[in-house]
Amino acid sequence: MSVRTYRLKKSGNLRLSEHFTVREFRCRDGSDTVLIDDRLVTLLENIRERFGKPVRINSAYRTAKYNARIGGVSNSYHVKGMAADIVVQDISPKRVAQYAETLNCGGIGWYEHKKFVHIDTRPKRVCWKDSGSNVRKTFSECPYAEPSHTLQFGDAGAAWIQWHLKKCGAKITIDGKFGAVTKAAVVVFQKAHGLTPDGVVGEMTRLMLKREVV
Ligand SMILES: [Zn+2]
Known part of the structure; x- marks a missing residue:
């Protein structure tokens, strides 16, 4: 934890990094106290650098009272x-959210x-779109084509399956080969989703993989 307390009147113009000052993080109710996590500043600076464009902060620190007031x-x-x-x-917010995913962010909400x-x-990564209840595993899109037929151990063309399993937390390499590690990850996924744990990826398993990620 590296959250620091600043005073708006005294340190509003204090530069926290190359592009951000304390004032930009203030609560919009005029409160003099401003809490700012150093790591948040680093993330914003990374985003600023990646796109080379100004980053406007709509809302950062909020007092509990102000937060309740705005719902x-x-x-x-x-x-x-x-x-x-x-x-x-x-x-676009989508591109910003996708890039944020490559950084050390915790929560990322794409509105x-x-x-x-x-x-x-x-501390933990959570992604959501538009509403906190709409949790997603990722904002990035799978670069591999979805298989149109059932795949199992020994088959090629498993990159789409591996990409999805990886987004669901499996520790596998995306090499397109449906080997033992991929099969084991499929079985774990199937068990966790009430599917027959046979390690064979048919239509139902593909559907669940898609639903989990998107
Ligand atoms: Zn927010």
Whole structure:
């Protein structure tokens, strides 16, 4: 944890990194106290650097009172100084969310319609789209074609399956070969999803893999 407490009146113009000052993280209710996690600043700086465009912070620190007033969830990371809702000039929220996924972010919320991205520094990765209840394993798209027929041990063309299993947490290499490691990961996935654990990937297993990731 590296959340620091700043005073807006005294340190509003204090530069936290090349592109961000304390003021940008302030609570919009005018509170003098501003909590900011160092790691959050680093993430924003990474995003700034990647796209080479200004990053506007719509909302970062919120006092509990202000958070309640605007209808934020009570355990919001904004209240802890660990979250920011951002807009990167000229860059779609989707691209920002996809890039955030490659960084050391905890929570990443892609708000497609409201056109911003929420990022926070919670310990575990959680991705969601538009609403916190709409959890996804990833925002990236599978670069491999979905197989149109059943695949099993010994077959080639398993990259699509491996990519999905990996997004579900399996420790496998995407090499396209349906070997023993892939089969074992399929069985684990099938057991966890109430499917017949035969290690064979047919239509039902593909459907569940898709549902889990997207
Ligand atoms: Zn947020």
